[in-house]
Amino acid sequence: MAMAAELHGSNASAQSSASRIVRVGVMRDMAAAEKIWRTFEGTDFLSTPYQRFELLDVWQKTIGKDEGAAPFVVAAYDVDNQPLALLPLAISRENGANVARFMGGKHPTFNMGLWRRDFAETFSAADMDALIAGIRTLPDRVDVLALTQQPKQWRGIPNPLVLPGAQPSTNSCPMMTMVPGCKPEERVSASTRRRLRNKERKLQALPGYRYFVASADEDINRLLDSFFVIKPQRMALSKLPDVFSDPATKAFVRDACLAKLPNGQRAIELHALECDDELISIFSCVADGERFSTMFNTYTISENARYSPGLILLRYMIDHFGDLGYSSLDFGVGSDDYKMTFCKDDEPLVDAFIPLTARGKFAALGMSSLTHAKRLVKHNPALMQMAQLLRNAISR
Numbered sequence: 001m002a003m004a005a006e007l008h009g010s011n012a013s014a015q016s017s018a019s020r021i022v023r024v025g026v027m028r029d030m031a032a033a034e035k036i037w038r039t040f041e042g043t044d045f046l047s048t049p050y051q052r053f054e055l056l057d058v059w060q061k062t063i064g065k066d067e068g069a070a071p072f073v074v075a076a077y078d079v080d081n082q083p084l085a086l087l088p089l090a091i092s093r094e095n096g097a098n099v100a101r102f103m104g105g106k107h108p109t110f111n112m113g114l115w116r117r118d119f120a121e122t123f124s125a126a127d128m129d130a131l132i133a134g135i136r137t138l139p140d141r142v143d144v145l146a147l148t149q150q151p152k153q154w155r156g157i158p159n160p161l162v163l164p165g166a167q168p169s170t171n172s173c174p175m176m177t178m179v180p181g182c183k184p185e186e187r188v189s190a191s192t193r194r195r196l197r198n199k200e201r202k203l204q205a206l207p208g209y210r211y212f213v214a215s216a217d218e219d220i221n222r223l224l225d226s227f228f229v230i231k232p233q234r235m236a237l238s239k240l241p242d243v244f245s246d247p248a249t250k251a252f253v254r255d256a257c258l259a260k261l262p263n264g265q266r267a268i269e270l271h272a273l274e275c276d277d278e279l280i281s282i283f284s285c286v287a288d289g290e291r292f293s294t295m296f297n298t299y300t301i302s303e304n305a306r307y308s309p310g311l312i313l314l315r316y317m318i319d320h321f322g323d324l325g326y327s328s329l330d331f332g333v334g335s336d337d338y339k340m341t342f343c344k345d346d347e348p349l350v351d352a353f354i355p356l357t358a359r360g361k362f363a364a365l366g367m368s369s370l371t372h373a374k375r376l377v378k379h380n381p382a383l384m385q386m387a388q389l390l391r392n393a394i395s396r
Helices: 030-038 053-066 117-121 125-136 190-204 217-237 247-258 303-307 309-323 337-342 358-378 381-395
Strands: 023-027 070-077 083-094 097-102 114-116 144-151 173-177 210-213 269-274 279-287 291-299 328-330 345-347 349-355
Touching: 023 030, 023 125, 030 053, 030 070, 030 083, 053 070, 053 083, 053 247, 070 125, 083 117, 097 358, 114 117, 144 358, 173 337, 190 303, 190 309, 210 309, 217 247, 217 269, 217 279, 217 291, 269 309, 279 309, 291 309, 303 309, 309 328, 309 337, 349 358
Parallel strands: 097 144, 291 328
Antiparallel strands: 023 070, 070 083, 083 097, 083 114, 144 349, 173 328, 173 345, 210 269, 269 279, 279 291
């Protein structure tokens, strides 16, 4: 059932006369939220490509629905009834509490609101108080806002929802910066290029060997058909669970890769190395004209895996987006070796758990403690080794 609530009783302005937020509303249906969501597209607004409507609409219809999460899209308005911010949240029941999280689950690297740029640049403590007060008085009674994996800044503008007490996320995100218009050797060193060219010569001998970006539906479906065959085998070799095995996740991946943005770009792009006989390597990514961020990937289980096809593909992608004038890239959270080949910096990520009720205080404390414990394990080699041994033992 579609529902759009435009709530005038948030009394946000009463909380602080200095705030520009005078009304907070919520939409509980993606179709109802689309119109206002579209107003946040363009150069006057700030958001990451992970918060595009097309991507999160597909997530909500597949994984979100499967997991029992319902849309909870919050919008803040000024005195002229113009939207200032949109928070693409989903609400679900967790351990007896109503928890609102950013849509997308584990798939986005970055979680963030959509903001009118001038509002984000001057966001104040009074604005934060008014926003939280408005959400608190909504009739849905959210107990806690779990705003995890947020970038501290985006495009040089501080993220308004990064609170002073926010804690580091479990993982940071390795990233790489590029100077638009620079020479290829300034993006990827000559020595790394030479090493990868030597490996690629073996692949270039394969019939039909090529790098390409999938644009036609039939190519996207063909690549994904191969991905869903290869990925489980790769995960099994690493003794990891196949996170792409459930139907909802498969539907999300396929539908998001097929979904088109208003400019014709795909919500998730597929880049691949292949030959006539097999898919050699594949990386998906989101891109917004300045930053591209990779998502899921895999590579062949054949003998061709020995020639580092994943690294070769990433070099092609870096050059592809570098030639388009992009200024930065990332390969998602975690410090995998292949990421360190290219990325020398980190994009810090933070979590904020904001209680809105008495019940929410206990939920927020538990979430914060769990995140802290996970980060402690991740950054302690001895504890991490113990965790991996335990995981391997359980998976046998």
